Amino acid sequence: MQVQAQDIVFLVILTTCIFLIAAFFLFGYVVLYNKKKRKHFEEKEHMQQAFNQQLSQSRMEVQEATMSSLGKELHDNVCQLLSSSKLLIAFSMRNLQEIPPTLKTADETISQAITSIRSLSKSLDKEWLEQFNLIENLHTEIDRVNATSTARVFFSCPENLSLKTDQQIMLFRIIQEGMQNALKHAGATDINITLSETPEHVMAAIADNGKGFNHNGENNKKGSGLLNIRSRTNLLGGNAMWDSTIGQGTSLTIKIPSKSV
Amino acid sequence: MLFTIIIIIEFLCLFTALLTLTKAKPAWWKSFIAFMVFTCIIEVIAYRAYFVHHVSNHGIFNIYLPVEVLFVSFVLYKICQPYFKSGPVFIAGSVIFLIAYFIESFKSRFGEYSSAANNIASAFFIIMCCVYYYCLLRKEETVDIVIHPAFWIVSGCFFFYFGGTACNFFFTYLSSLNTKTFIPVRYIIFIILNFILYACWSYAFICKYKHKISSS
Numbered sequence: 001m002q003v004q005a006q007d008i009v010f011l012v013i014l015t016t017c018i019f020l021i022a023a024f025f026l027f028g029y030v031v032l033y034n035k036k037k038r039k040h041f042e043e044k045e046h047m048q049q050a051f052n053q054q055l056s057q058s059r060m061e062v063q064e065a066t067m068s069s070l071g072k073e074l075h076d077n078v079c080q081l082l083s084s085s086k087l088l089i090a091f092s093m094r095n096l097q098e099i100p101p102t103l104k105t106a107d108e109t110i111s112q113a114i115t116s117i118r119s120l121s122k123s124l125d126k127e128w129l130e131q132f133n134l135i136e137n138l139h140t141e142i143d144r145v146n147a148t149s150t151a152r153v154f155f156s157c158p159e160n161l162s163l164k165t166d167q168q169i170m171l172f173r174i175i176q177e178g179m180q181n182a183l184k185h186a187g188a189t190d191i192n193i194t195l196s197e198t199p200e201h202v203m204a205a206i207a208d209n210g211k212g213f214n215h216n217g218e219n220n221k222k223g224s225g226l227l228n229i230r231s232r233t234n235l236l237g238g239n240a241m242w243d244s245t246i247g248q249g250t251s252l253t254i255k256i257p258s259k260s261v
Numbered sequence: 262m263l264f265t266i267i268i269i270i271e272f273l274c275l276f277t278a279l280l281t282l283t284k285a286k287p288a289w290w291k292s293f294i295a296f297m298v299f300t301c302i303i304e305v306i307a308y309r310a311y312f313v314h315h316v317s318n319h320g321i322f323n324i325y326l327p328v329e330v331l332f333v334s335f336v337l338y339k340i341c342q343p344y345f346k347s348g349p350v351f352i353a354g355s356v357i358f359l360i361a362y363f364i365e366s367f368k369s370r371f372g373e374y375s376s377a378a379n380n381i382a383s384a385f386f387i388i389m390c391c392v393y394y395y396c397l398l399r400k401e402e403t404v405d406i407v408i409h410p411a412f413w414i415v416s417g418c419f420f421f422y423f424g425g426t427a428c429n430f431f432f433t434y435l436s437s438l439n440t441k442t443f444i445p446v447r448y449i450i451f452i453i454l455n456f457i458l459y460a461c462w463s464y465a466f467i468c469k470y471k472h473k474i475s476s477s
Contacts, residue, residue: 005438008431009446015427016450023423027416030394031406038403 056235064169071124079117086110119144123176134161134168138193141176151183157195161202167236171204171254174232174240178206178252181225186210186250197258201238204254212244229254267448267455268304274459275301281470289339290469293462296332300325319374319436323366326375330358330382333418337389340411344396354385376432383422383429390419410469417461424454 089107093099123141135157142153163171175193182188188208196203226242229252233240238256275297282290303325307318334355341347362378369375393415397406406412428435428450435447 008434009438012427012431012435012446013450016424019426020420020424023420026391026394027419030398033398034403034406037398038405041403 053235056231060170060232060235067124068127071121074117074124075121079114079121082110082114082117086114116144116148119147134163134172135159135195137168137172138175138195141172141179142193145179145183151189151191153179153191153193155193157193158197161195161197163202167256170232170236171202171256174229174254175204175206177225177229177232178254182206182208182210182250185225186212188249200258202256202258205251207249207251209249212246212248212250214244214246265308266452268301268308270452270455270459271297271301271304274463277463277466281466285469285473287339289335292332292335293466296328299328317372320372323369323371323374326379326382327359327362330362330379331355333382333386334358336414337386337393337418340415341389341393341396344393344400350389354382354389358382358385374432374436376429379432380429383426386418386422387426390415390422394419408468408471410465410472413461413465413468417458417465420461421454421458424457425451 086107089103089110093103093107096103119140123137123144138155138157142155145151145153161168179191179193182191186208188210190209192205192207194203194205194207196205229240233254233256236256238254241253241255242250243253244250275294278294278297282294285291303321307321310316310318310321334351338347338351341351358378358381361381362375365373365375365378397404397412404412428447432447438446
């Protein structure tokens with residue numbers, strides 16, 4: 001009986017040990033499999049991110065090329081047509097003894113249109129943009145806006161920013177988009193643009209006194225202007241934050257990490 | 262002495278539950294506190310019955326058995342719920358267990374431990390734990406299982422019920438062996454299994470607490 005009892009005890013202990021080891025093996029398998037699955041998932045996500053970034057980059061390049069060609073077209077075609085019209089008006093004015101005021105106004109308006117188109121075509125032309133730094137380009141753009149619209153744009157910035165040319169263009173387009181949003185959609189009369197740089201970040205803030213918007217509004221989530229700003233900022237490895245209250249204006253802050261710069 | 266170790270382990274788990282689950286959400290996590298309180302009370306009563314009054318405590322554990330099985334069923338049901346429609350499976354499992362439990366208990370007039378019903382419940386829990394693991398691995402999204410409370414709850418149950426299969430199978434023989442020869446092999450095995458179970462559960466409670474802090 002004693003021997004049999006010991007055998008049974010041994011059998012129970014052995015079986016329990018085997019079952020526990022089997023349980024540990026299954027447990028280990030689940031943990032390892034999950035770890036592998038997580039790694040695979042992270043790699044997939046990383047690849048997806050890289051793909052999205054590449055896609056955005058290509059989209060931006062195409063957009064830049066289109067804008068550049070549009071700028072050239074405006075300068076070489078529309079501007080030339082307006083110049084011809086101006087010449088014809090000047091020729092007509094020379095032959096007239098008394099110049100009608102409407103003709104004078106037309107001449108001035110055409111001059112203004114030529115100046116605006118030249119300025120606009122410059123801001124769209126990538127080659128032109130590459131010759132100047134972001135701050136100079138922004139000054140030109142702001143002067144253009146100040147000259148042609150009813151809004152006043154105030155600009156403050158450091159002396160220079162340590163950005164690569166393509167990143168300068170990207171940030172320039174973001175600010176341009178932000179400014180257009182303030183003018184077109186918010187109906188702002190005052191726009192403040194501030195550029196600043198710390199060792200960690202480059203920051204751009206665009207604040208206006210326009211009508212503001214609802215952050216959670218469905219249209220705002222899908223609006224191409226906001227999406228463009230967000231995707232361009234993401235491409236620079238930064239983030240865009242809007243702070244807006246209806247009737248009290250909007251403030252857009254772009255924060256780009258210096259390491260990506 | 263061996264019996265006291267199990268009580269200490271259970272009280273430690275109760276203490277952890279009290280510290281970590283009082284404000285846990287969803288609310289069903291708080292039911293662990295009630296269950297641990299009940300477990301500790303039963304364990305102390307069983308200890309006193311056996312060592313102070315020198316009477317068999319099988320009847321006491323027989324009262325505890327349906328509470329334990331229904332609670333574990335409920336917990337596993339809640340954990341498996343996001344993965345598949347687990348309600349009918351757990352209801353069916355609980356009903357089969359209760360039928361077996363009452364048949365066995367009526368036969369012994371509630372004086373003996375219903376080991377066959379316990380074996381049925383154990384087998385059911387082992388299967389459900391494996392199903393949970395399968396669902397967890399098949400799931401599209403990944404979770405960090407090292408800090409996933411539900412995973413540790415299921416793992417504790419899996420180790421406890423799978424490891425205890427041999428003891429449950431030889432329950433009657435080991436009980437008589439303990440009475441006749443004082444070889445406490447079943448107690449020793451259950452100390453180890455209880456330690457694994459309550460260690461896993463305590464760790465799950467801590468993970469749940471940390472998760473609550475990080476998400477608030």
